[in-house]
Amino acid sequence: MARSSRIPFSTDDSLWLAIGLYSALVLVIGVPLAMIVLWSFADGWFPPALIPTAFTLEHWRQIVEDRGLAEATLRSILIATTVTALSGVIALPTAWAMARFPFRMKRAVEMFVLAPLIVPGLVVAVGVGQLFLSLRLAYTVPGVILVQLIGTLPLMIRLLSASLGTIPEDLLLAARALGASPLRAMLAVVLPLSVPTLVAGGLLTFVESFQEFDMSFIVGAPLVETLPVRLFFYLDGSGIRFTSAAVVSLILLAPVLIVFVLAGRIMRDDVMASGMGKL
Amino acid sequence: MAHLRIAGLTKSFADAVALHPTDLDVEQGEFITLLGPSGCGKSTFLRMLMGIAAPSGGAIWLAGARIDAMPPEKRNIAMVFQSYALFPHLSVLGNLAFGLKMKKVPKAEQERRIAHAVRICNLGPYVARMPRQLSGGQQQRVALARAIVMEPDLLLFDEPLSNLDAKLRETLREELLTLHRRVGGTSIYVTHDQDEAMSMSDRIVVMNEGRVVETGTPFDLYRAPRSRFTARFLGRTTLVDALAGKGMARLPWGQMMPIDSAASGPVALSIRPEDLDPALDPDGAGVVTGFQFLGSAVFYHVLAGDIRLTASAPAREAPIPAGSRVALISRAPLHVLDDSAGAAS
Numbered sequence: 001m002a003r004s005s006r007i008p009f010s011t012d013d014s015l016w017l018a019i020g021l022y023s024a025l026v027l028v029i030g031v032p033l034a035m036i037v038l039w040s041f042a043d044g045w046f047p048p049a050l051i052p053t054a055f056t057l058e059h060w061r062q063i064v065e066d067r068g069l070a071e072a073t074l075r076s077i078l079i080a081t082t083v084t085a086l087s088g089v090i091a092l093p094t095a096w097a098m099a100r101f102p103f104r105m106k107r108a109v110e111m112f113v114l115a116p117l118i119v120p121g122l123v124v125a126v127g128v129g130q131l132f133l134s135l136r137l138a139y140t141v142p143g144v145i146l147v148q149l150i151g152t153l154p155l156m157i158r159l160l161s162a163s164l165g166t167i168p169e170d171l172l173l174a175a176r177a178l179g180a181s182p183l184r185a186m187l188a189v190v191l192p193l194s195v196p197t198l199v200a201g202g203l204l205t206f207v208e209s210f211q212e213f214d215m216s217f218i219v220g221a222p223l224v225e226t227l228p229v230r231l232f233f234y235l236d237g238s239g240i241r242f243t244s245a246a247v248v249s250l251i252l253l254a255p256v257l258i259v260f261v262l263a264g265r266i267m268r269d270d271v272m273a274s275g276m277g278k279l
Numbered sequence: 280m281a282h283l284r285i286a287g288l289t290k291s292f293a294d295a296v297a298l299h300p301t302d303l304d305v306e307q308g309e310f311i312t313l314l315g316p317s318g319c320g321k322s323t324f325l326r327m328l329m330g331i332a333a334p335s336g337g338a339i340w341l342a343g344a345r346i347d348a349m350p351p352e353k354r355n356i357a358m359v360f361q362s363y364a365l366f367p368h369l370s371v372l373g374n375l376a377f378g379l380k381m382k383k384v385p386k387a388e389q390e391r392r393i394a395h396a397v398r399i400c401n402l403g404p405y406v407a408r409m410p411r412q413l414s415g416g417q418q419q420r421v422a423l424a425r426a427i428v429m430e431p432d433l434l435l436f437d438e439p440l441s442n443l444d445a446k447l448r449e450t451l452r453e454e455l456l457t458l459h460r461r462v463g464g465t466s467i468y469v470t471h472d473q474d475e476a477m478s479m480s481d482r483i484v485v486m487n488e489g490r491v492v493e494t495g496t497p498f499d500l501y502r503a504p505r506s507r508f509t510a511r512f513l514g515r516t517t518l519v520d521a522l523a524g525k526g527m528a529r530l531p532w533g534q535m536m537p538i539d540s541a542a543s544g545p546v547a548l549s550i551r552p553e554d555l556d557p558a559l560d561p562d563g564a565g566v567v568t569g570f571q572f573l574g575s576a577v578f579y580h581v582l583a584g585d586i587r588l589t590a591s592a593p594a595r596e597a598p599i600p601a602g603s604r605v606a607l608i609s610r611a612p613l614h615v616l617d618d619s620a621g622a623a624s
Contacts, residue, residue, distance in 0.1 A: 173360070
């Protein structure tokens with residue numbers, strides 16, 4: 001039988017592709033989100049009803065009136081911001097070294113840096129918890145920040161070392177020849193060229209830190225409560241309460257959405273354009 | 280003392296010597312080309328001048344100061360890269376101002392120098408553009424302007440035209456030379472392109488295998504090279520063994536021709552295409568095996584005895600067909616190479 005020789009995914013297919021992709025989007029993200037929103041307002045929802053039979057603001061009131069929640073939110077924002085900033089500051093030189101210099105045992109160092117991506121946070125936190133106790137870092141904000149860094153650094157280093165590797169050597173030599181010391185060449189050339197990657201990595205780091213539970217719980221709770229830790233108390237062990245769970249999920253989702261929308265606007269106009277040119 | 284003096288400059292690695300001890304004096308305002316095949320040591324030489332490779336030995340003086348131990352940012356040397364190396368996150372203006380900011384040149388002086396460079400490099404319409412919005416030739420002009428604003432004691436060029444197409448290369452070659460004269464700076468230009476070297480330089484430094492083979496004006500190196508390497512690398516030539524005496528030489532195919540030396544005994548001759556005029560002659564010593572029409576001249580491949588030669592004739596005459604017998608008439612005394620000993624293989 002003759003095979004059709006047309007090129008797949010040409011512009012002729014755009015309509016079907018669009019329909020397919022948008023349906024997938026609705027199915028994977030839209031439907032669960034709608035379910036969560038409905039649940040958060042539901043006052044009784046039993047099969048076979050397609051939407052809740054009655055609505056209430058009771059679940060929202062309960063959680064919003066919790067005074068500890070606002071405090072936990074602020075604390076989480078502070079921690080996530082600090083973790084993001086520190087990840088960038090620590091990852092940049094590390095990634096630079098990994099991308100630029102051949103050194104002995106490079107492979108081993110890379111594996112070591114990336115290991116936390118593979119090891120579950122719970123394992124790390126339990127191991128680190130003992131150490132933090134003796135260092136008096138347990139149950140402190142710096143302790144939580146440090147333990148979260150273990151989880152966020154590998155990604156940042158990975159992203160940065162990939163992008164730093166693409167900066168041509170000649171650019172640095174040109175900067176040196178034009179009178180820049182090695183440090184100023186880094187600040188005036190390498191740093192601006194890394195901004196898109198730093199923003200992308202920063203976003204992922206912020207989200208990861210903001211939503212992180214295991215390690216923050218083990219190192220911080222009960223004295224230092226981040227938003228997820230606080231919210232998870234609403235999901236106590238006696239049974240799954242869909243209504244509370246829905247409110248918690250929505251609260252956790254909000255800041256993340258805000259950060260992404262904001263960053264999307266800033267990046268498109270300004271940063272992406274300047275950094276991603278003909279390197 | 281010369282503007283740039285290089286004495287015994289050496290670079291060696293654990294297992295190899297990249298540059299044997301090299302001396303070179305360059306006067307203020309000279310345009311010097313380092314010419315050689317890739318791997319001849321010219322890039323190493325340039326990197327040491329710029330300060331990004333440390334010499335294993337020797338010294339460099341520039342404008343009266345010894346600079347070989349200085350980091351690149353302390354040397355007043357600017358460089359134009361083969362890849363242009365424009366900063367992609369800065370506009371043309373930002374690129375031009377970069378070095379001036381790094382060297383903390385006063386604002387008014389910055390503006391004066393940038394305006395000057397923009398004018399002489401014809402960059403007026405492009406100052407606000409980003410490098411990626413410029414063509415290759417425009418990018419190269421920005422790179423050049425960025426170097427000129429530094430008013431360097433020495434301007435280095437690392438094969439700056441080799442990423443451009445042939446036509447543009449020729450135009451920029453002339454622009455570059457005009458600029459060099461206007462700015463009056465001292466320039467060292469690295470290339471493997473002999474046409475570039477010959478058409479631009481005051482002097483050419485021919486390099487091979489980590490050594491300077493020969494230094495001289497383009498005319499001297501082309502007409503009267505001392506070494507086989509220079510003769511072969513600059514333009515076309517056929518190296519022929521001959522027996523010399525009394526200003527004449529007996530060529531392998533039996534003919535006698537005048538030479539430019541009083542040497543006697545076995546010598547090696549460099550025969551350029553323009554040295555020999557092929558003339559149709561049924562009793563001639565050579566047979567035309569083919570020709571190359573170049574527009575301004577015709578190059579004939581001639582077999583004389585067992586030697587393959589190239590002879591040239593003006594293109595206004597109809598080409599001599601392949602297979603014809605020709606006599607070879609010498610237009611000028613043939614050049615005798617210095618290192619004549621041994622076979623001219």
